[in-house]
Amino acid sequence: MMKKTDICTIENSKIILNEQIIFESETENFSDFAKEAYKTLELNYPKFHKMDNLSKLAFLASEMILKNDDHSNTALVFANKSSSLDTDFKYQESINSQDNYFPSPAVFVYTLPNICVGEISIKHKIQTENAFFVLDVFNEEFLNSYATQILQSGKAEKVLCGWVELYQESYKAFVYLLTT
Amino acid sequence: MNREIYITDYNCVTPLGFDVEANWKALLEGKSGVTLRKVIENHEAFYVSKIDSEKLDEEFIKHFDNQNFTRLEKMFLLSLKPLVDRHSISDNTAFILSTTKGNISLLKNETTLPEGVYLSKLAQKLADFFRFKTKPIVVSNACVSGVMAISVAKNMIQAGKYEDAFVVAGDEISEFVISGFNSFQAIGSEPCKPYDKNRNGINLGEATASVYITSELNQKEKFKFKILGDSAINDANHISGPSRTGDGLFASVQNAMKEAKVSSDQIDFISAHGTATLYNDEMEAIAFNRMDLQNVPLNSMKGYYGHCLGASGLLESIISMESALKNTLIPSKNFEEMGVSQDLNIITENQSAEIKYILKTASGFGGCNAAIVLEKC
Amino acid sequence: MEDLKLELKNKIIEVLNLEDVAVEEIKDTDPLFGGGLGLDSIDALELIVLLDKDYGIKLADPKKGKEIFQSIEVMAKYIEENRTK
Numbered sequence: 001m002m003k004k005t006d007i008c009t010i011e012n013s014k015i016i017l018n019e020q021i022i023f024e025s026e027t028e029n030f031s032d033f034a035k036e037a038y039k040t041l042e043l044n045y046p047k048f049h050k051m052d053n054l055s056k057l058a059f060l061a062s063e064m065i066l067k068n069d070d071h072s073n074t075a076l077v078f079a080n081k082s083s084s085l086d087t088d089f090k091y092q093e094s095i096n097s098q099d100n101y102f103p104s105p106a107v108f109v110y111t112l113p114n115i116c117v118g119e120i121s122i123k124h125k126i127q128t129e130n131a132f133f134v135l136d137v138f139n140e141e142f143l144n145s146y147a148t149q150i151l152q153s154g155k156a157e158k159v160l161c162g163w164v165e166l167y168q169e170s171y172k173a174f175v176y177l178l179t180t
Numbered sequence: 181m182n183r184e185i186y187i188t189d190y191n192c193v194t195p196l197g198f199d200v201e202a203n204w205k206a207l208l209e210g211k212s213g214v215t216l217r218k219v220i221e222n223h224e225a226f227y228v229s230k231i232d233s234e235k236l237d238e239e240f241i242k243h244f245d246n247q248n249f250t251r252l253e254k255m256f257l258l259s260l261k262p263l264v265d266r267h268s269i270s271d272n273t274a275f276i277l278s279t280t281k282g283n284i285s286l287l288k289n290e291t292t293l294p295e296g297v298y299l300s301k302l303a304q305k306l307a308d309f310f311r312f313k314t315k316p317i318v319v320s321n322a323c324v325s326g327v328m329a330i331s332v333a334k335n336m337i338q339a340g341k342y343e344d345a346f347v348v349a350g351d352e353i354s355e356f357v358i359s360g361f362n363s364f365q366a367i368g369s370e371p372c373k374p375y376d377k378n379r380n381g382i383n384l385g386e387a388t389a390s391v392y393i394t395s396e397l398n399q400k401e402k403f404k405f406k407i408l409g410d411s412a413i414n415d416a417n418h419i420s421g422p423s424r425t426g427d428g429l430f431a432s433v434q435n436a437m438k439e440a441k442v443s444s445d446q447i448d449f450i451s452a453h454g455t456a457t458l459y460n461d462e463m464e465a466i467a468f469n470r471m472d473l474q475n476v477p478l479n480s481m482k483g484y485y486g487h488c489l490g491a492s493g494l495l496e497s498i499i500s501m502e503s504a505l506k507n508t509l510i511p512s513k514n515f516e517e518m519g520v521s522q523d524l525n526i527i528t529e530n531q532s533a534e535i536k537y538i539l540k541t542a543s544g545f546g547g548c549n550a551a552i553v554l555e556k557c
Numbered sequence: 558m559e560d561l562k563l564e565l566k567n568k569i570i571e572v573l574n575l576e577d578v579a580v581e582e583i584k585d586t587d588p589l590f591g592g593g594l595g596l597d598s599i600d601a602l603e604l605i606v607l608l609d610k611d612y613g614i615k616l617a618d619p620k621k622g623k624e625i626f627q628s629i630e631v632m633a634k635y636i637e638e639n640r641t642k
Binding site for chain 1: 222287289298316318319328332355356363412415417427428439544546
Binding site for chain 3: 363364365418419420421
């Protein structure tokens with residue numbers, strides 16, 4: 001049977017790990033909240049600042065769980081409802097006007113939701129099974145079934161599952177580690 | 181003991197035709213959907229593989245009354261319809277959609293998000309039309325989505341969650357996407373030349389493709405391909421550039437072949453990703469050599485269809501299966517002179533071949549890779 | 558040209574999201590790529606956009622970027638010679 005060993009929730013400017021608040025901020029703006037969390041938690045990973053908000057959300061939640069442990073056999077299975085629409089909208093703004101037409105590669109690269117999973121893989125150098133799904137609502141059963149299949153077929157020893165939903169100032173991350 | 185899972189039907193809608201038969205005929209004749217077109221106003225033209233919108237509408241009207249669909253949705257519906265007509269949908273039938281950007285062109289000049297841009301809404305609209313009973317699953321994993329959608333179906337059926345699955349993949353050419361790839365300097369200045377010395381970038385394409393996947397055979401199948409193995413491993417290197425040592429692709433291929441219990445000398449054909457960027461094609465050459473696959477006949481189909489993003493993995497898998505059924509390998513279009521540092525056995529003309537085991541691979545932004553092994557039964 | 562160099566340093570920090578880097582830390586002749594700033598291929602592409610957006614310079618051959626972005630000094634000189642804004 002599978003066990004959920006760690007759970008991290010991020011919403012309303014709070015980061016909660018295993019039911020303990022490990023960071024909270026007064027700010028209601030996600031961008032500022034993320035920056036403050038990064039500084040306070042001493043994450044020391046300059047690439048963080050280049051990430052879009054969805055990746056920052058997924059990254060923060062995952063960092064709390066993965067820490068510096070060995071996760072060379074931890075698969076990553078993430079999902080959300082809004083895909084990369086937060087960044088898509090920003091990118092679209094940069095190409096709406098013919099007079100001010102400056103598409104940004106640094107923004108464009110984040111117009112795919114699976115990039116947030118890529119960022120986690122890169123930080124921890126984990127070359128493992130990755131998947132990103134878009135679902136109408138958070139479906140823990142689906143993520144768990146998919147994760148179970150990965151575990152049972154021996155493709156990973158653990159699976160980090162995450163619902164990482166973000167559109168502008170509305171966000172929620174629910175990330176947890178499943179092990180056999 | 182895992183159930184055996186089969187692909188037993190398929191269809192596609194591309195610039196080369198609105199069914200597989202038309203596509204195969206065009207491919208045998210070496211035709212390509214790639215032409216020079218203006219995609220962005222006040223901007224230079226690009227080489228793209230675009231479906232004729234008028235022909236699309238004409239075809240659509242033949243089969244559907246309701247006109248309340250976006251262009252991409254029409255492409256999806258046309259692709260799915262024959263499969264839905266031929267296979268019934270039960271309470272345990274999955275509906276899986278693979279796409280990278282869906283109806284992204286709806287975003288233009290909007291100040292708020294139109295409902296149609298939500299991928300889950302897109303999937304639900306298609307599912308509702310055909311009266312699927314389960315909640316749609318959308319795979320959005322960059323350019324590996326089409327290959328992954330097949331493995332998701334296989335894995336979810338093996339997990340006992342579903343009995344069968346309809347998998348549809350699609351993406352449309354849009355200003356959004358082409359401007360983005362252009363900002364990456366990734367777009368080729370001519371019809372793309374995968375693996376070639378003079379390659380200089382991709383051509384974008386659009387298509388929809390559908391497959392029917394099941395664990396229950398009824399002996400009436402025209403064909404069946406067993407999905408033997410799958411894997412999707414991240415490079416963990418960079419979000420837009422592939423691993424120089426092909427780590428993720430190598431691992432994906434190795435795992436998929438291990439699960440399939442198939443060795444390198446058993447693979448009869450590789451349908452590779454081959455986008456015609458300098459880095460992707462080089463990375464693939466390295467990864468395939470690491471797996472000792474350099475002698476296996478290989479092609480990229482991007483010269484025929486352009487890079488169809490979320491549709492590419494599924495479309496190219498279908499054409500690979502069609503190749504196997506017709507015992508014919510088709511060339512890697514536009515390839516002339518070797519331009520990667522390690523050997524690959526690139527197919528240069530139509531040739532007869534016995535194809536039993538197919539390896540299909542894909543790679544994408546975010547460092548993702550995917551590989552599946554199919555067996556013609 | 559001193560103003561331009563300072564302006565470039567500020568812009569680079571902003572556009573490339575170099576949050577933890579102070580303007581003083583970027584020396585005029587330090588290599589921008591392969592040095593301590595950790596810039597990658599996407600940053601190089603962003604600098605090409607910057608040249609166009611802020612200085613009206615469209616690079617005919619993007620591969621020239623490598624030469625131009627060697628250092629703040631080289632970049633400033635190139636901009637001075639080619640700017641249309």
